[in-house]
Amino acid sequence: MAVSPEDELGSLLPRVGIRPPGPASRALAERLRSVESRNVTFLADDWPVFWEEAVGTNVRDADGNVYLDFTGGFGVALLGHSSPPVVAALCEQAGRLMHGMGDVHPPSLKVDLLERLTALCPWNESVGVLASTGSEAVEIALKTALLATGRPGIVAFEGGYHGLTLGSLAATSRALFRKSFEERLYPGVAFAPFPEPWRAGGTSAEECLDRVGQLLKSGAPNGDPVGTLLVEPIQGRAGVRIPPDGFMEALSDLAADANVLVVADEVFTGMGRCGPMFASELVGLRPDVICIGKALGAGLPLSACLAGRSIMSAWPESEGEAVHTSTFLGHPVACAAAIAALRALDPATRGERVAERGARLMRQLKRRLSDAPGVGDIRGAGLLIGIELVEDDSTTPAHGAAARVAAIALRRGLLVLPAGEAGQVVELTPAVVVTDEQIDFAVEVLVAAVEPGG
Ligand SMILES: Cc1ncc(COP(=O)(O)O)c(C=O)c1O
Structure with missing residues (x-):
């Protein structure tokens, strides 16, 4: 019929x-x-x-x-x-090269995609690491910030969702996800309140900023000095929590004053979901590291951690064994989908x-x-x-x-x-x-x- x-x-x-x-x-x-x-x-x-x-x-x-x-x-x-353009690109790619050797003999498309992604970044010279899931992008960001600052402590936010792998879960606040695994979670994460201006009696931006300021000084609950501020520019899974005007600028200032790296978890908000390529731009956050995922692969599992070269250079140069990689890194079919998606909806x-x-x-x-x-x-x-x-x-x-x-x-x-x-x-x-x-x-x-x- x-x-x-x-x-x-x-x-x-x-x-x-x-x-x-x-x-x-x-x-x-x-x-x-x-x-x-x-x-x-x-x-x-x-x-x-x-x-x-x-x-x-x-x-x-x-x-x-x-x-x-x-x-x-x-x-x-x-x-x-x-x-349609994504499906056409990935079908064509699957017939040509379905899988590559991400960090050894890489698929050529990895280069193409990283060139496109780094060109979108807010820093002068940017580099990235590809991965498959949002959680993994967050793991890479947390490793990067530790290497770059030498300070393991993390300030994250109540309501924040960064994934459920053990490293990212340590910075995810919801008790339901954490409660059975507390013994496995890094104890150096402090959670600050996220402002809720829409709610009568909700924590104000000033109170949140005061708390962040204290935590950056006092260190993590286990005494570790803080090197990372991990934040969603708009909290997604916590219920589309949009920070009040000026909050993210002030947060960026606090982090800069304390010499702490700002990791923007843009897994949900990035790639144009909120309008601009990165929602950080919209809310005035000045990230040092950006995590993306979800819409990046337009339906295929793909994520990335991006940062300025000076920060990423904290990683040791690969001498044969990559100290962070994965079997499917730079997967050619996922890269083809992402490139087609970037072309289809021009940045x-x-x-x-x-x-x-x-x-x-x-x-x-x-x-x-x-x-x-x-x-x-x-x-x-x-x-x-x-x-x-x-x-x-x-x-x-x-x-x-x-x-x-x-x-x-x-x-x-x-x-x-x-x-x-x-x-x-x-x-x-x-x-x-x-x-x-x-x-x-x-x-x-x-x-x-x-x-x-x-
Ligand atoms: C802001 C944010 N970060 C990280 C993640 C984790 O991504 P994934 O589920 O792909 O591991 C999510 C997933 O919803 C998310 O919303």
Whole structure:
């Protein structure tokens, strides 16, 4: 049967024929339950659906339901799922060179990608290390800062999420992730509060800066002197927490005065998710080291740690054994995808396109939801937007409310994720190809879902 263009996945509105999760998703959940460790996938009566296909802003599940994806697959698909130029580049590359020898006989594309990435950096002469996941990029940044400063202590932030590998987990604040592994975690990380200007009684920027200033002086909880300030320019998984004006500049000043390196974890916010290539620019943070991941590989696992040459020169020159590397470093197919993604959404213009789509979504959300009961705040930058849900007193975070909204939205064909320490923020990270019609649809679904009893 011929498929008419209006049936092609990409920019469709949802088509939910079977209440999700349908029988095929449920059957897959049962099979998964018997083969995957129970700590990984949350399985419940109303969650999850199993993805079969994704193009643009659409996802088709195992039951044939079509969804509108406002998660961007954890913020990865900034260009949309299976963006045609990316797919063409990676297919071509896979047929030519599927795997290389990253730090020994490198694939030529590694050079091309690093040239492009370092050209985007804010320093005069920049160099980088490629890796596969965001956590690994953070690990490399933490190693780099230790080598460059000789001071192991780290100041990070409450709410900060930097990954779950042991090094990055030591700087990730959420107790749920840490509690079973405390004995394995480096004890020299001090957590400072992150400002919450939208919340009555929330910690102010001044209080946060005072605390950071003290910690930089007093050292880490284990007495180690501090050499690293690790910060997300906008906290993503903590619930799209946007720092108040001037906060990140002042933070950069404090770090500079203490001769401490600023590591910007831009795994979520970078590559244009918030508009500019790096969100640090948007919020006034002056990083010494930048970590990127997620949208970088446009769907393939790829990350990088970037810094000025003078800092990176703290690493010893390789004499045959790289002291930090990995089997898949500079993976040619991932590099091809990233290069195609950088070409498809030109760094010079991507900011404007992201800002335009984000502004439209934000306008609609504010118009329809600002006064809705239970909505405490709507905030965002570019295509990273959060809706904070609150209790009746309009300040207390509504515990678990965003998961309830996500489950309701799923039934209506909209994919969103909960975020925030209390699961109180609906996080929206759609692709830049999202259409006006899709934005309007998503907003209507969210309006209905946040209503009490939605
Ligand atoms: C800011 C930030 N840093 C690091 C990570 C970890 O990245 P990955 O899950 O690719 O290891 C994430 C993932 O969500 C993130 O949001």
